[in-house]
Amino acid sequence: MSGIRMPGRSLVALAASLAAFTAWGATIEILNTDSPGVGFNDKTAVAPVGGNEGSTLGEQRMNVYKKVASVWGKQLPAGPVIQISANWPALDCNASQAVLGQAGAVTSWHDFPNAPKTGTWYPAALANTLAQVDLDDGAKPEISSSFNVNLGKANCLEGTPWYLGLDGNAPAGSIDFAVVLTHEVGHGLGFATPTNGSTGLQPRDTDGTRYPTVWESMMFDNTAGKTWLEMSAAERRASAINPRGLVWTGANVVADMPSVLKKGTPMLTVKSKQFPDVAGVYQVGPAAFGPPLSSTVLKGGMARVIDQADGVIGLACDPLSSANAALVAGRVALLDRGTCNFSVKVKNAQDAGAIGVIVVNNVAGGPPTGLPGSDDTVVIPSVMITQADGATLKTALTGNVLATDKITAVLGIDKTRYAGADAAGRVMLFTPNPFQGGSSVSHWDTSATRNLLMEPAINDDLPTFKVSAPKDLTLELLKDIGW
Incomplete structure (x- = not known):
């Protein structure tokens, strides 16, 4: 059994506050890592909005997070507590575009108890659930997440603020935090492959050995006629920039796709x-x-x-x-x-x-x-x-x-x-050329109709808190990888 901390992810020291939500299946804890007066700790008074009765800006932000934790928890099987660190830093943005949020698995594991496949990386939350034990004994949260505290302010999509309602009725010109958050938690749960699309290299263990990820056997390139599991690093690198040529072959997505896409x-x-x-x-x-x-x-x-x-x-x-x-x-x-x-x-x-x-x-x-x-x-x-x-x-x-x-x-x-699938009915992954770091491969292609939650950009017509067929295919992919 081995685990690694995924590259490119950093965590600040955990603050004292913690919100736990126990749902029908999984228990999700939200670890507030914001400094005093920032993000979830912002004491700015606000009026209730869209069913969110929080009296401060920070409280309303946390209320949305609790709701999203509830939605995801009800979809997931029971297992060890899933901890998600969450904060509100100043992410990249300018007058015309902004990084809304980012999230991912903090660690990945292979060859743990009850692992469906040997020599294969699984994201921490899934690995713990399959093993029915916290594999790092609670040393790290399973998921890290951050959201742009400056959205809507000067030089950060000015005039396009977060909407913190819970009703899915975000006014025109605003961005529904609940939808963005549901998307990002999906990444943390495993809707992403840590295989490096820009190099084609598989994640490496501490001893230098590289192992495939659970995604790779279900990523099929129609041009090469191979899965990523069968490819060399160079072939994976080429596949990651093969526009609308890489598809998902997982059984749950394939079966439910006709009820979702048009x-x-x-x-x-x-x-x-x-x-x-x-x-x-x-x-x-x-x-x-x-x-x-x-x-x-x-x-x-x-x-x-x-x-x-x-x-x-x-x-x-x-x-x-x-x-x-x-x-x-x-x-x-x-x-x-x-x-x-x-x-x-x-x-x-x-x-x-x-x-x-x-x-x-x-x-x-x-x-x-x-x-x-x-x-x-x-x-x-x-x-x-x-x-x-x-x-x-x-x-x-x-x-x-x-x-x-x-x-x-x-x-x-x-x-x-x-729309969004190949001739064989397999949903296409997002593989633009040139490669887009943070977006390529680990999203559905933008041609999907209806629009899907896990496309690289948030669309205005996404239903709030819907993650499975017939409204979406996020849960179906997570089931394909083992949830």
Whole structure:
């Protein structure tokens, strides 16, 4: 039996206060590690909000944590007490983005009593539960967690504060702490693999021996045709940046996925006899504005917006010239990302007669993100594709007006596939290129619909305190690893 403290996690000295919550199955203790007057100890008077009757800011924060502990405890089997250290430091943030919170297992263990697999790392809370004993005799908490105390303040997503209600009715422009906390505790319980995605290396024991994690046998790369357990470190490193190519094969997730995700994967199909190299199916990120893609496909010739009078190529940030308007009228316009809002580009193409828009990303990597924004006057569909895919299409279209009617774009959805899963019905893990530390691999892919709790960014439509099918798949993955 052996355990290690996971790298990259630090704990401050534990303060005296402790909140324990005994639920139907598991008992969870919250260890308040904040300094006096900070975080959970903030005595600022506040009014009750959304069922949270705490009279101080710190008390309301703790009330949310107790509720989340209750939700998770009821889902987990009985075992040794699960201790979670919790505090409110100043995490990274600026005017446009912020780290909301972070959490993870403090230690991992292998070859402990009742371990389902030998030579395999399990997160501390799960390992203790399987062994039915606290493997480090209470020397360390099982999970550490931190949340951004500055959220909503100047230069930290100013005007976007935490919502501390318990009712799931976070006002627009706020961030529901209960949802973020439920997500982070999920990581601490085991919704993460400590295998290093940026290097492909498995965690190493104190004697230098590397062992696989419990995740690896259920992480399957569709390109390589292997699980991470079967791969070399170099192959795992490549898999971690294989956009929408890495899937989860655990039986519980696979069985319950159809009750959670919806059918209809957005896609662009390109057809061309004259330019066979561009024909194929392209991954797309759909727009948040305009009509959604549907099973009723939109089909038309593809045309690239060419140089504007000011020398900018394909941006469509101004009304299209007469030459460009003639190119895109009645066709699907190919535009480049940059300079102005996506909705502006699409509206200008629409005003010129385009029936749809494809925006080419201006940075390398994938998968393609969606097009954020809003404009109720946009009535044509639009999507984003990767820079590499855009280069392929632009090579055929650049300087070749005749190609405009020789390349056909078909925008729609594949109703045979669940959004967020591969063709075999296995849910995709988040593997963007380039690698995103803290997000890659240990989350579901952002293409999942419905939105899932364990995606790398919190979505506004997540139901509060729901972690299992038919609302979510977090508990199903935890069951797959042994809970």
